[in-house]
Amino acid sequence: MTNTNINSIDYNELYSQYNWFSSTYPPVVQNASDEFFSTGFKFILMGISKNINTLMDKDAYFVTKVRVDKQYDVFFRTSEKAVSIILDRVLGKTNSKFNLNKLTDLEAKIITSFNDYMYNSTAKFLVPAPPTLKRTNFDVVHLTFLIKDLDNNLSGKFIITLPEILLNPEKVVSKESKFDYGSFSSSVIDVGVKIGSTKFKLIDIKNIEADDIVVFDNSDINHMLLQFKDYEKEININPNLGLVIPVDDDGGSNMTDENTNLWDSIEVEMDAKFDTVKITLGELKNIEEGLVVDLTSIYDNKVTLSVENKPIARGDLVIVNDRYGVKIDEVIAIDAKNNSSQEVPEENNSLNEEFENNQEFMEEDNTVNEPAEVVEGNQPQNNEDDEFDYSDFELEDEDI
Numbered sequence: 209m210t211n212t213n214i215n216s217i218d219y220n221e222l223y224s225q226y227n228w229f230s231s232t233y234p235p236v237v238q239n240a241s242d243e244f245f246s247t248g249f250k251f252i253l254m255g256i257s258k259n260i261n262t263l264m265d266k267d268a269y270f271v272t273k274v275r276v277d278k279q280y281d282v283f284f285r286t287s288e289k290a291v292s293i294i295l296d297r298v299l300g301k302t303n304s305k306f307n308l309n310k311l312t313d314l315e316a317k318i319i320t321s322f323n324d325y326m327y328n329s330t331a332k333f334l335v336p337a338p339p340t341l342k343r344t345n346f347d348v349v350h351l352t353f354l355i356k357d358l359d360n361n362l363s364g365k366f367i368i369t370l371p372e373i374l375l376n377p378e379k380v381v382s383k384e385s386k387f388d389y390g391s392f393s394s395s396v397i398d399v400g401v402k403i404g405s406t407k408f409k410l411i412d413i414k415n416i417e418a419d420d421i422v423v424f425d426n427s428d429i430n431h432m433l434l435q436f437k438d439y440e441k442e443i444n445i446n447p448n449l450g451l452v453i454p455v456d457d458d459g460g461s462n463m464t465d466e467n468t469n470l471w472d473s474i475e476v477e478m479d480a481k482f483d484t485v486k487i488t489l490g491e492l493k494n495i496e497e498g499l500v501v502d503l504t505s506i507y508d509n510k511v512t513l514s515v516e517n518k519p520i521a522r523g524d525l526v527i528v529n530d531r532y533g534v535k536i537d538e539v540i541a542i543d544a545k546n547n548s549s550q551e552v553p554e555e556n557n558s559l560n561e562e563f564e565n566n567q568e569f570m571e572e573d574n575t576v577n578e579p580a581e582v583v584e585g586n587q588p589q590n591n592e593d594d595e596f597d598y599s600d601f602e603l604e605d606e607d608i
Contacts, residue, residue, distance in 0.1 A: 290364025
């Protein structure tokens with residue numbers, strides 16, 4: 209039997225049987241301990257498993273096998289730590305380190321007698337085995353308890369292994385759903401709605417300005433892409449015809465400068481997505497193939513243009529012919545650049561002061577050689593466009 213079968217079949221049975229095991233065995237086990245040892249130990253059920261018991265690993269155990277009939281046995285396993293705790297309470301604590309392999313006959317007799325007493329107390333939960341000529345079912349159920357000494361707070365493990373065929377646990381049967389899923393239909397969640405994408409040259413991104421209109425070639429006024437975590441679904445929508453603008457007002461002439469370099473001519477993918485869009489779970493659940501989704505409210509949301517998940521600009525949705533576009537009202541890249549240029553580091557201030565002092569010294573000293581004549585045309589020009597930071601984008605080879 210594979211792990212998949214164990215998880216999907218065997219453990220599903222234990223899930224429905226857990227309540228019976230947890231309410232039946234712990235009181236009887238605790239009562240048997242109190243009767244045999246008097247009070248002082250507390251038994252806590254910490255695990256129920258079938259066939260495989262990972263809680264049994266990495267410990268040595270004192271094992272008592274009790275014969276039920278000719279074919280079936282019940283096992284009681286007491287961990288080395290639990291045996292030490294029991295013997296310290298019954299016989300008194302010794303200074304020597306406890307070793308399970310060096311039990312005396314008296315010590316072994318105490319543990320065995322307790323396990324026999326435990327079997328007699330719990331045997332009432334076993335049922336007669338079905339009449340068979342030969343045993344064919346070897347499935348067992350492990351009940352793992354934590355035995356704790358209440359005086360010194362030490363603990364160990366005590367495991368009862370039962371033949372499954374001798375058990376008749378009650379199962380929790382699922383009745384009709386008591387949960388009204390309709391209660392969540394009006395709950396609001398945040399989703400993403402992708403409008404479309406287009407190829408854009410870097411020079412055009414540099415020159416993008418407010419009131420420009422960017423039209424997205426990979427868009428359709430009747431469809432958008434709804435995104436929720438890992439879920440994506442193309443949805444049919446009724447376009448808002450109030451967003452249509454005249455074709456002559458489609459953003460003007462081509463922004464590309466003829467004097468562009470290799471970097472400026474590289475094309476990158478630009479996406480257009482609505483900022484956070486709120487819809488109800490009922491609307492999300494009702495999205496089906498061919499169904500037109502009413503997302504009228506999203507048209508009031510701003511649209512963000514981004515490259516490589518980096519925001520470039522924001523604006524309002526418009527319709528140009530049969531494609532969606534965005535009329536820019538905020539250029540994020542330029543705003544960030546302007547802000548950074550206005551902040552002058554203190555180091556630059558000190559350099560400027562030093563430069564001014566040197567200028568005063570040169571004016572006072574007439575013997576200082578005059579600076580060489582600067583030939584017009586060789587002087588470096590300060591081009592604001594050169595401030596564009598291409599490192600913001602991770603360009604793939606196919607883009608170059």
